[in-house]
Amino acid sequence: MDRNGEVSIALGLRSAEAASEWRSQLQQALPQARIVDDAPDAPAADYAVLWRPQAGFFSRQPRLSAVFAAGAGVDWLLADTSLPAGLPVFRIEDGGMAEQMAAYCVHEVLRRHYRVDRYEAQQREAQWREWPYLSPAGCTVGVFGLGKMGEPIARALASLGFSVRGYARSARALEGVECFDESHGLERFLSGCQMLVLAAPLTPATRDRFDATRLACLPRGAWLINVARGELVREEALLAALDAGHLAGASLDVFRTEPLPPDHRLWRHPSVRITPHVAAITVIAESARQVATRVLQLRAGQTPSGLVDRGRAY
Amino acid sequence: MDRNGEVSIALGLRSAEAASEWRSQLQQALPQARIVDDAPDAPAADYAVLWRPQAGFFSRQPRLSAVFAAGAGVDWLLADTSLPAGLPVFRIEDGGMAEQMAAYCVHEVLRRHYRVDRYEAQQREAQWREWPYLSPAGCTVGVFGLGKMGEPIARALASLGFSVRGYARSARALEGVECFDESHGLERFLSGCQMLVLAAPLTPATRDRFDATRLACLPRGAWLINVARGELVREEALLAALDAGHLAGASLDVFRTEPLPPDHRLWRHPSVRITPHVAAITVIAESARQVATRVLQLRAGQTPSGLVDRGRAY
Numbered sequence: 001m002d003r004n005g006e007v008s009i010a011l012g013l014r015s016a017e018a019a020s021e022w023r024s025q026l027q028q029a030l031p032q033a034r035i036v037d038d039a040p041d042a043p044a045a046d047y048a049v050l051w052r053p054q055a056g057f058f059s060r061q062p063r064l065s066a067v068f069a070a071g072a073g074v075d076w077l078l079a080d081t082s083l084p085a086g087l088p089v090f091r092i093e094d095g096g097m098a099e100q101m102a103a104y105c106v107h108e109v110l111r112r113h114y115r116v117d118r119y120e121a122q123q124r125e126a127q128w129r130e131w132p133y134l135s136p137a138g139c140t141v142g143v144f145g146l147g148k149m150g151e152p153i154a155r156a157l158a159s160l161g162f163s164v165r166g167y168a169r170s171a172r173a174l175e176g177v178e179c180f181d182e183s184h185g186l187e188r189f190l191s192g193c194q195m196l197v198l199a200a201p202l203t204p205a206t207r208d209r210f211d212a213t214r215l216a217c218l219p220r221g222a223w224l225i226n227v228a229r230g231e232l233v234r235e236e237a238l239l240a241a242l243d244a245g246h247l248a249g250a251s252l253d254v255f256r257t258e259p260l261p262p263d264h265r266l267w268r269h270p271s272v273r274i275t276p277h278v279a280a281i282t283v284i285a286e287s288a289r290q291v292a293t294r295v296l297q298l299r300a301g302q303t304p305s306g307l308v309d310r311g312r313a314y
Numbered sequence: 315m316d317r318n319g320e321v322s323i324a325l326g327l328r329s330a331e332a333a334s335e336w337r338s339q340l341q342q343a344l345p346q347a348r349i350v351d352d353a354p355d356a357p358a359a360d361y362a363v364l365w366r367p368q369a370g371f372f373s374r375q376p377r378l379s380a381v382f383a384a385g386a387g388v389d390w391l392l393a394d395t396s397l398p399a400g401l402p403v404f405r406i407e408d409g410g411m412a413e414q415m416a417a418y419c420v421h422e423v424l425r426r427h428y429r430v431d432r433y434e435a436q437q438r439e440a441q442w443r444e445w446p447y448l449s450p451a452g453c454t455v456g457v458f459g460l461g462k463m464g465e466p467i468a469r470a471l472a473s474l475g476f477s478v479r480g481y482a483r484s485a486r487a488l489e490g491v492e493c494f495d496e497s498h499g500l501e502r503f504l505s506g507c508q509m510l511v512l513a514a515p516l517t518p519a520t521r522d523r524f525d526a527t528r529l530a531c532l533p534r535g536a537w538l539i540n541v542a543r544g545e546l547v548r549e550e551a552l553l554a555a556l557d558a559g560h561l562a563g564a565s566l567d568v569f570r571t572e573p574l575p576p577d578h579r580l581w582r583h584p585s586v587r588i589t590p591h592v593a594a595i596t597v598i599a600e601s602a603r604q605v606a607t608r609v610l611q612l613r614a615g616q617t618p619s620g621l622v623d624r625g626r627a628y
Contacts, residue, residue, distance in 0.1 A: 099450070099475045100428075106474070107424040110417050123588045126581040128573035133595040136413070159473060160420070161413045259442035267440040274437045281447040 007295060008034040010045035010061050012053030013070060018284070022049055022070070025288035030295060047295055050077060051282075058082045066090060066298055068291045071282050072097055072149060073229060074308050075202035089308040094148050095290055096283035101149050101227050102156040104279035105197050108251040109157060112195060112223050113139050136161035142193030145200025145228065146172050146179070147314070149280070153199055153227075165189065169205070190217035195225065202229035203313035212237040221248045227279040230255040235266070242271050253279040321609060322348040324359035324375050326367030327384060332598070336363055336384070339602035344609060361609055364391060365596075372396045380404060380612055382605045385596050386411055386463060387543060388622050389516035403622040408462055409604055410597035415463050415541050416470040418593035419511050422565040423471060426509060426537050427453050450475035456507030459514025459542065460486050460493070461628070463594070467513055467541075479503065483519070504531035509539065516543035517627035526551040535562045541593040544569035549580070556585050567593040 009026060013019045023035045026049070036042045038054060044063040051070040058064075059082065066088040069077050074091050077083060111117065115131055122129055139162055143154040146168040158164045158176040165178040167189045172179045180189040186209075190196065196218060200206050210224075210233040218224075224247055226233060235256055241247040249271035257264075258277055266272050294304035308314060323340060327333045337349045340363070350356045352368060358377040365384040372378075373396065380402040383391050388405050391397060425431065429445055436443055453476055457468040460482040472478045472490040479492040481503045486493045494503040500523075504510065510532060514520050524538075524547040532538075538561055540547060549570055555561040563585035571578075572591055580586050608618035622628060 096447075096449070100447070103424050103428060103450070103474055107421060107428065107430065110421040110424075114414075114417060114421065116421065119589045119592070120587075122590070123581060126574075126576040126578075128590040130590050130592050130595065133410075133414070133597055135410070135597070136417070156474070160417055160470070260440075262440040264440075267437060273434075275433045276436070276442040276444050278433070278444050281444065283447055283449070 006032060006034055007047070007299065008036055008043065008045040009291075009295070010036045010038060010042060010048040010064070012038045012048055012050040012057045012061075014052045018051065018070070018282075021284045022288060025285050026291065029288045029292035033292075033295070047291075047298075049291060052076050056082070058084060066294075068092070068294065069308075070284075070287060072280065073201055074314065075229060075231075078308070078310060078313055089310070090294055090304060090306040091308055091314070092282065092287045092290055093306045095286045097280035098149050098152040101199070101280040102152045104227060104253065104275075105153045105199075105225055106156050106160065108223075108225050108273070109141055109162065109195055109197075110160070112249070113162070137163055139163065139194050140165060140192050141195040141197065142167065142189060143177075143197045143199055144189075145198065145206075146174065146177075147200070149227070150197075150199035153197055165192065186214065187217045190214060191219065193218055193222060195223045198224070198226045198228040198232050200228050200232065201314035202231050205313075207231050208234055210234065210237070212240065215241045215247065218247065220246055222246075223248050224250040224252075226250070227253045230258070239265060239269065242269060247271070249273070251275075253277055320346060320348055321361070321613065322350055322357065322359040323605075323609070324350045324352060324356060324362040324378070326352045326362055326364040326371045326375075328366045332365065332384070332596075335598045336602060339599050340605065343602045343606035347606075347609070361605075361612075363605060366390050370396070372398060380608075382406070382608065383622075384598075384601060386594065387515055388628065389543060389545075392622070392624060392627055403624070404608055404618060404620040405622055405628070406596065406601045406604055407620045409600045411594035412463050412466040415513070415594040416466045418541055418567065418589075419467045419513075419539055420470050420474065422537075422539050422587070423455055423476065423509055423511075424474070426563070426565075427476070451477055453477065453508050454479060454506050455509040455511065456481065456503060457491075457511045457513055458503075459512065459520075460488065460491075461514070463541070464511075464513035467511055471511075479506065500528065501531045504528060505533065507532055507536060509537045512538070512540045512542040512546050514542050514546065515628035516545050519627075521545050522548055524548065524551070526554065529555045529561065532561065534560055536560075537562050538564040538566075540564070541567045544572070553579060553583070556583060561585070563587070565589075567591055 011019050011022055026035055036045050046065055048064050048067045049070050050067055069091045141157050141162045141164050143150045143166045146166040154164050154166045154177045167180045171181045215237055251273040253275045254277055297304040325333050325336055340349055350359050360379055362378050362381045363384050364381055383405045386406055455471050455476045455478050457464045457480045460480040468478050468480045468491045481494045485495045529551055565587040567589045568591055611618040
């Protein structure tokens, strides 16, 4: 903070478009702030808003007292070896993202359960044929991760009549959702999921968790939806389970390599639906308001919510 | 009712499959009932379960004291000139159908709002491209008809963050839904709907209501979803509005002629999504339980719910 009470916030964002939008929204939410772009000669700022910044960001900004990740996941930031130890990291909490993610999952679950693909195929043949009713209560959808993203997904699916079960590290109670945790075992949770939504952060505990063994725990014909991080799933194991017909299909928004390389098999697999990491787009206006609120709280000596626990990695 | 207290129920259903399922479910729900099929020599029954029965049904069943329509809409039954005046008509109330219909509408609205079709097209080209975020709160979805079907549709859409307005004949209050009625005028209601869901019964007041003039009240680029009855919409006017680009597209589950003839232009219109009247399939088990409950109420001299007011036609 400089002499006249001004606060400065550095932007370390991947795209120039996003930086421009963040600059304008932050300025609106916090008119007294000085917003500085990432540059070799940038003045030392008090705070930073980050999304996969250019290498060397932290050496160019040595006086930060806290940083804000411009998204819900912070795996990329905690994996950055140049992140100073002890520097408080905050993540966006919801900020309009949970709503989008729930909408994405609801769409994919409804599409699968109500056999929309079949009706689309019939339309191409001008074929009028009704398929028998299947009750959503008879379809169990599992949500892996019951945090800020997983919980609204579970609630939205339950409100549409699906039988929903959720898995969290530690015991949870959520109305209308059968809750599982480590004491029950992931395998038992998975064995009842006709559809499975991955909505947990990427941490050492979730990385590669969905390998051939875990995918085999799902019942035959299950459908996987991944809106979390590509690294939760072993892609070769997923492709093998799809090829073998053990999984009926998958809706994937996240991948181990993004953008997904054009020649990647997943793009053209007939049972895979692909979106380019858009299930939850950061709503910059709302996120900037969150950053502004937290900056004011920090300056007033309060502890804002959204502080990342580096030990558990989210 | 015959001497030993037995009750008999005649089935007048269109398909043999449905008749067989109704027979088995009714027998289970009401073990003391005698279920009779529609036939020239069928014994005279006390009640009937009907779905577009064969011509002459009512002359073959002259002693009915009430009939149950095996679905939510009763337009086909009230249009039957052989239906005896004064014979009480009951309709299935919900019976699992509203849940399905809400799911259908939610799917189509999410698909349109979140530009699922674009991402599908991009997948075919292995193209990784994100489209900007559009807030669901910035999208107004109108629901025409706020009855047993319309209300759950409006609620489900509101819970996903959409701005929802509803239109009913008479004034309604629904939390989270901006309610319009005849005093506001249909045109004013329509002028703000980026998507419009038709969920009203077919009555003399709703037949042909969505003609060229009313469709023109929708803003340019609107999307129509019809889960009510085909007769609410003038199909030539709809096709003209689609061809002119005034409407961006339509999701249609119901048609003026069903099955939709294979050579009908709607099947192959690039902006039209077609399903074969499956947005709400009658859940026979649940509907049979409703009929059983009502038969027992009628025999006990009570008035069950679901009685159709022939004057208003639903």
